[in-house]
Amino acid sequence: MIRAVLFDFDGTLTRPDSLDFGALRRALGCPPSAMILEYIEALPGQEERTKAHGILSAFELAAARASVPNPGAEEAVVLLRDRGIGRGILTRNTLASIRESLKNFRAVSEADFAVIHTRESPGRPKPHPDGVIEAARRLGVKTAELLVVGDFIFDIAAGKAAGAPTVLVTNGRAGTGSGAWAHAKVEAAVPDYTIESLSELVPLLEL
Numbered sequence: 192m193i194r195a196v197l198f199d200f201d202g203t204l205t206r207p208d209s210l211d212f213g214a215l216r217r218a219l220g221c222p223p224s225a226m227i228l229e230y231i232e233a234l235p236g237q238e239e240r241t242k243a244h245g246i247l248s249a250f251e252l253a254a255a256r257a258s259v260p261n262p263g264a265e266e267a268v269v270l271l272r273d274r275g276i277g278r279g280i281l282t283r284n285t286l287a288s289i290r291e292s293l294k295n296f297r298a299v300s301e302a303d304f305a306v307i308h309t310r311e312s313p314g315r316p317k318p319h320p321d322g323v324i325e326a327a328r329r330l331g332v333k334t335a336e337l338l339v340v341g342d343f344i345f346d347i348a349a350g351k352a353a354g355a356p357t358v359l360v361t362n363g364r365a366g367t368g369s370g371a372w373a374h375a376k377v378e379a380a381v382p383d384y385t386i387e388s389l390s391e392l393v394p395l396l397e398l
């Protein structure tokens with residue numbers, strides 16, 4: 192029984208590709224094989240890390256301003272709200288970016304989510320399960336009752352590692368979700384369910 196849903200934000204609640212990861216990697220000098228946050232944390236000097244965080248923040252803020260709700264996203268959140276199913280967000284982005292993006296939503300606001308767990312929150316970011324476990328605790332549900340929904344392998348890996356059921360949103364891209372799974376240095380994670388858009392989410396819960 193699903194009692195709450197934990198959404199990834201970028202590319203899941205918003206349309207994918209508002210952030211140009213290729214351009215961001217070039218600006219940071221981050222190779223395609225590295226994970227961006229982890230790459231920045233591993234830079235040798237504090238000055239370099241601060242500069243890299245500045246570049247990342249500028250890209251993220253511009254992307255947040257340009258982002259729009261994904262098809263079916265607002266309707267899904269409203270339906271879950273009406274049915275008393277808990278809602279949270281788990282993102283590798285910052286709270287400032289999420290708030291900026293949510294300004295572009297019409298029917299949904301920050302108040303619709305009991306938990307917004309960002310990279311500034313305690314615990315390791317996805318693909319680690321920490322954020323899923325913490326979100327379940329704050330939502331008052333078991334991880335087995337928390338449906339983790341995302342468009343990337345990190346979302347699925349984090350959910351599975353926490354013992355939560357998972358849904359991959361492909362955004363119409365041949366079953367692999369957003370971005371190249373090949374560069375992700377995590378075990379291949381197979382989602383429990385795969386949907387093209389969030390308009391399929393609430394019917395899925397009724398199965």
Ligand SMILES: [Mg+2]
Pocket residue numbers: 199200201202203341342343369
């Ligand atoms: Mg995403």
